[in-house]
Amino acid sequence: MSERIQVPKGTFDVLGDDALARDALAKVAQQILERAGYSRIETPAFEATELFARGVGASTDIVRKEMYSFEDAGGRSLTLRPEGTAPVCRAYMEHGMHKRPQPVKLWYLSSFFRAEAPQAGRFRQFWQVGAEAIGSDDPAVDAELIVLLAELLETLGSQGIRLRIGSLGTPEARAAYREELLAFVADNVDDAALIARAQDNPLRLFDSAPAQMADAPRLLDALGDADRDHFAAVRELLDDVGIAYEVDTTLVRGLDYYTRTVFEFTSDALGAQSGVGGGGRYDGLVAQLGGQPTPGCGWAAGVERMLLSSQQAAVAPPPVDLYVAGERPGAFRLVADARRTGHAARLELAGRSIKGVFKQADRLGARYVAIVGADGQAELKDMETGEQRTVALDTVMHHIRGGQL
Numbered sequence: 001m002s003e004r005i006q007v008p009k010g011t012f013d014v015l016g017d018d019a020l021a022r023d024a025l026a027k028v029a030q031q032i033l034e035r036a037g038y039s040r041i042e043t044p045a046f047e048a049t050e051l052f053a054r055g056v057g058a059s060t061d062i063v064r065k066e067m068y069s070f071e072d073a074g075g076r077s078l079t080l081r082p083e084g085t086a087p088v089c090r091a092y093m094e095h096g097m098h099k100r101p102q103p104v105k106l107w108y109l110s111s112f113f114r115a116e117a118p119q120a121g122r123f124r125q126f127w128q129v130g131a132e133a134i135g136s137d138d139p140a141v142d143a144e145l146i147v148l149l150a151e152l153l154e155t156l157g158s159q160g161i162r163l164r165i166g167s168l169g170t171p172e173a174r175a176a177y178r179e180e181l182l183a184f185v186a187d188n189v190d191d192a193a194l195i196a197r198a199q200d201n202p203l204r205l206f207d208s209a210p211a212q213m214a215d216a217p218r219l220l221d222a223l224g225d226a227d228r229d230h231f232a233a234v235r236e237l238l239d240d241v242g243i244a245y246e247v248d249t250t251l252v253r254g255l256d257y258y259t260r261t262v263f264e265f266t267s268d269a270l271g272a273q274s275g276v277g278g279g280g281r282y283d284g285l286v287a288q289l290g291g292q293p294t295p296g297c298g299w300a301a302g303v304e305r306m307l308l309s310s311q312q313a314a315v316a317p318p319p320v321d322l323y324v325a326g327e328r329p330g331a332f333r334l335v336a337d338a339r340r341t342g343h344a345a346r347l348e349l350a351g352r353s354i355k356g357v358f359k360q361a362d363r364l365g366a367r368y369v370a371i372v373g374a375d376g377q378a379e380l381k382d383m384e385t386g387e388q389r390t391v392a393l394d395t396v397m398h399h400i401r402g403g404q405l
């Protein structure tokens with residue numbers, strides 16, 4: 001026997017109860033987001049590598065180490081999408097969406113790919129629900145997006161949810177702050193490896209060396225007036241609707257496109273990979289990708305992490321109305337007729353004995369079983385009442401619709 005081939009590391013199959021739970025999550029997300037005016041967008045699974053190199057940022061872990069990139073036959077570098085915001089901004093430009101009423105609100109449920117070390121809650125192919133609002137810098141956009149993600153997590157029953165928010169201000173304010181922070185690091189940190197890491201992104205030191213950074217200057221104190229007002233307005237709106245949050249002056253997100261608001265929802269129910277969903281404002285991204293300066297804001301939440309963080313009751317599979325066995329083509333035709341009229345019908349496909357047919361119908365919770373005979377008749381049994389009758393094959397659906405035998 002030849003060796004079996006298994007799924008690549010960090011990927012998985014979705015089936016059975018997991019598939020049902022994902023369907024249920026998708027329905028909840030669709031309902032919440034479409035009620036708020038978001039319409040569905042689906043972008044390609046791969047894009048020009050340049051989109052992510054420019055959009056996500058060349059110094060990020062995602063672009064440096066985690067992209068699945070390949071060359072196509074024409075020598076173009078393509079990349080399996082590691083995230084959805086840059087593709088949605090590309091689509092916004094490509095379809096002239098700036099001509100629509102702004103902001104344009106889009107949502108997605110798609111798979112994404114990152115070559116990370118797999119562990120609990122961290123995969124190489126994973127799914128995200130995401131929402132992006134492009135074309136408005138109103139702080140209510142940021143607050144509304146946060147409220148929608150909070151509502152999604154609450155509806156799904158996610159446990160131990162906490163929200164942290166911060167503001168990164170403008171790239172200029174951030175650049176000035178960066179110099180200030182690097183000066184602090186040079187004076188106060190003596191670990192050469194840490195200093196070297198700080199050159200890439202000094203904000204990360206708040207995570208990796210919290211003790212030495214305790215007295216470091218904070219970005220929030222370095223924001224300009226307009227950014228400070230924007231952040232205050234977002235917080236006020238969240239306070240108004242009673243969303244609990246913690247202001248985190250050192251919140252770092254793994255993508256470079258953020259300006260002003262950033263936020264992250266974590267769950268205590270998850271292990272090391274506690275980030276359930278996060279996002280923020282990206283007012284410079286569309287311009288960075290070659291478009292007119294256009295503000296935007298959004299988030300994405302990991303489907304696997306949302307499911308892991310919620311103790312969900314198993315979703316019941318859809319009920320079966322009719323299970324059909326016996327002579328063909330009569331049995332085959334009956335199933336097709338039943339489905340055409342909107343019923344969930346199953347045909348016996350495993351050559352079961354009559355006893356086996358009833359056992360299988362029982363397992364599926366089928367309401368009716370029809371055993372089709374060679375004589376244009378069928379034995380129709382109501383599995384709920386136990387009643388059984390011989391009826392003309394052509395009248396089976398009539399009997400079922402009437403709810404009586």
Ligand code: HAM
Nearest residue numbers: 083085122123126275276277278279280298299300302
């Ligand atoms: P992100 O924080 O990189 O943001 O990812 C969002 C969520 O995707 C995370 O909170 C996590 O739940 C899930 N996730 C990320 N990587 C993995 C992985 N390897 N395995 C399982 N789940 C994962 C973004 O992707 C931004 N595009 C969000 C955004 C939208 N910002 C503005 N708009």
